[in-house]
Amino acid sequence: QSANIGVVGLAVMGSNLARNLASREGNTVAVYNRSRSKTDDLVAEHPEAGFVPAFSYEQFAASLHKPRTAIVMVKAGGPTDAVIDALLEVFEPGDIIVDGGNALFTDTIRREKTVRETGVNFVGMGVSGGEEGALLGPSLMPGGSDESWVTLGPILRSIAAVAEGEPCVTHIGHDGAGHFVKMVHNGIEYADMQLIAEAYDLIRRGTGKSPAEIAEIFAEWNRGELESYLIEITAEVLRQTDAATGRPLVDVILDQAGAKGTGAWTVQTALSLGVPVSGIAEATFARSLSSHPEQRSVSRNLPGPVEALQVDDVDAFIEEVRLALYASKIVAYSQGFDEIRAGAAEYGWSIDLGAVSKIWRGGCIIRAQFLNRIAEAYDAAPDLPVLLTAPYFVEALGRAQDAWRRIVQTAAGAGIPAPAFSSSLSYYDGLRAERLPAALIQGQRDFFGAHTYRRVDREGTFHTLWSGDRTEVEAEDTH
Numbered sequence: 038q039s040a041n042i043g044v045v046g047l048a049v050m051g052s053n054l055a056r057n058l059a060s061r062e063g064n065t066v067a068v069y070n071r072s073r074s075k076t077d078d079l080v081a082e083h084p085e086a087g088f089v090p091a092f093s094y095e096q097f098a099a100s101l102h103k104p105r106t107a108i109v110m111v112k113a114g115g116p117t118d119a120v121i122d123a124l125l126e127v128f129e130p131g132d133i134i135v136d137g138g139n140a141l142f143t144d145t146i147r148r149e150k151t152v153r154e155t156g157v158n159f160v161g162m163g164v165s166g167g168e169e170g171a172l173l174g175p176s177l178m179p180g181g182s183d184e185s186w187v188t189l190g191p192i193l194r195s196i197a198a199v200a201e202g203e204p205c206v207t208h209i210g211h212d213g214a215g216h217f218v219k220m221v222h223n224g225i226e227y228a229d230m231q232l233i234a235e236a237y238d239l240i241r242r243g244t245g246k247s248p249a250e251i252a253e254i255f256a257e258w259n260r261g262e263l264e265s266y267l268i269e270i271t272a273e274v275l276r277q278t279d280a281a282t283g284r285p286l287v288d289v290i291l292d293q294a295g296a297k298g299t300g301a302w303t304v305q306t307a308l309s310l311g312v313p314v315s316g317i318a319e320a321t322f323a324r325s326l327s328s329h330p331e332q333r334s335v336s337r338n339l340p341g342p343v344e345a346l347q348v349d350d351v352d353a354f355i356e357e358v359r360l361a362l363y364a365s366k367i368v369a370y371s372q373g374f375d376e377i378r379a380g381a382a383e384y385g386w387s388i389d390l391g392a393v394s395k396i397w398r399g400g401c402i403i404r405a406q407f408l409n410r411i412a413e414a415y416d417a418a419p420d421l422p423v424l425l426t427a428p429y430f431v432e433a434l435g436r437a438q439d440a441w442r443r444i445v446q447t448a449a450g451a452g453i454p455a456p457a458f459s460s461s462l463s464y465y466d467g468l469r470a471e472r473l474p475a476a477l478i479q480g481q482r483d484f485f486g487a488h489t490y491r492r493v494d495r496e497g498t499f500h501t502l503w504s505g506d507r508t509e510v511e512a513e514d515t516h
């Protein structure tokens with residue numbers, strides 16, 4: 038019983054997290070992997086870590102102090118269930134199983150319920166930051182019980198990334214709250230990446246600048262309000278030359294975006310919750326569109342505008358693209374936080390949205406200066422119903438909106454797809470609208486399905502006798 042924490046699953050994420058844990062004062066780390074070779078390799082390559090290797094679940098449990106605490110880093114889905122079942126055989130009430138894999142939050146809710154019945158604590162934890170984050174400091178989003186947080190809190194605080202002096206970890210909420218927040222983090226990441234890609238495309242096609250020249254623009258943007266990891270790495274990618282051909286690397290990479298599914302989960306969940314995450318959805322669909330070469334090849338000759346994009350004032354155009362990117366990014370984050378708010382209401386989690394924005398400032402892929410503005414917004418108004426209505430964002434959107442509109446018009450006029458820019462603008466205008474054509478939709482629904490409608494001038498629910506004399510009657514509310 039020499040270890041205070043254990044890691045099960047020693048592929049790249051688990052072994053890096055184990056090394057991170059071992060490097061912190063006071064930790065002794067037990068390690069176990071299904072196939073022995075990974076354990077042997079890790080222990081042999083990192084003698085400095087003082088790992089306690091285990092070659093069976095029994096040995097693993099026997100090497101841990103009570104309450105035993107194990108972080109599971111295996112493939113999400115069936116493998117996670119298999120490891121939990123095996124750990125339950127050897128763990129005792131009060132012990133803690135942490136799933137750090139990319140689980141779907143509904144699986145986490147299910148697992149937490151089942152595991153809790155045995156008296157063992159189960160914590161679903163979102164881990165962001167990839168391999169490097171796991172090793173040097175990830176952003177951690179643990180759910181689970183308050184009891185488990187007492188033991189886990191200090192350990193997780195010691196290994197998390199640090200942003201402005203604060204560790205990037207907070208107890209998000211019970212059961213699946215951590216994985217839910219991690220899912221939305223990934224959805225926002227999809228939107229952020231798509232927006233950056235649209236900005237790059239417009240600048241390239243509008244100004245004819247080379248990727249290396251555009252890299253300088255992104256590097257410059259990274260010194261201002263857009264400062265973020267994703268903008269920084271965009272400059273790095275655009276600057277890269279392909280060794281084999283001497284061409285910009287971005288020009289030899291096949292233009293079909295992959296996805297591991299967390300963007301789709303964010304959108305599917307938002308659809309069930311009725312939350313309009315249109316920027317995230319468009320970003321997810323844009324990846325899907327890109328990855329259908331057969332459809333793209335038969336569509337190549339569809340008619341488009343005759344005139345190619347002509348930009349007269351290059352510097353002014355680039356600045357307008359920057360503003361459109363910033364405004365659309367505000368929308369994407371606002372939509373993402375709206376989804377977290379709605380998820381919290383649906384599943385009974387009390388989630389501190391300001392704290393969520395703070396733990397994303399370091400370690401994770403969407404880390405950005407901008408998150409401080411979100412934290413300030415929620416500090417000032419914790420129940421803010423729409424993030425982008427916070428004073429700072431209203432000012433930023435006011436400053437950006439003319440440029441944003443012009444860029445969306447320009448893109449549409451020139452036949453350049455900018456789905457995330459334009460859907461974000463439509464969302465913004467939809468929120469602003471005094472009246473929406475939803476009234477007509479209610480009329481149509483009442484016409485074909487007697488779904489009824491409410492009136493602006495009177496309480497109650499109404500139906501027009503469309504197939505009769507078209508008078509209006511009071512109706513039962515059937516929506």
Ligand code: NBP
Pocket residue numbers: 045046047048049050051070071072075110111112113115116119120137138139140164165166167168
């Ligand atoms: P993988 O997702 O590739 O999983 C490989 C690990 O799962 C190996 O240790 C493997 O053991 C183990 N495993 C499998 Br597969 N089936 C098992 C079973 N039935 N019982 C026990 N162990 C089993 O590893 P990864 O890329 O390190 O990711 C680990 C988790 O972290 C995943 O859920 C991933 O989604 C998540 N995550 C990844 C990132 C990232 O950037 N890669 C970021 C954040 C979260 P074996 O060696 O015996 O085959």
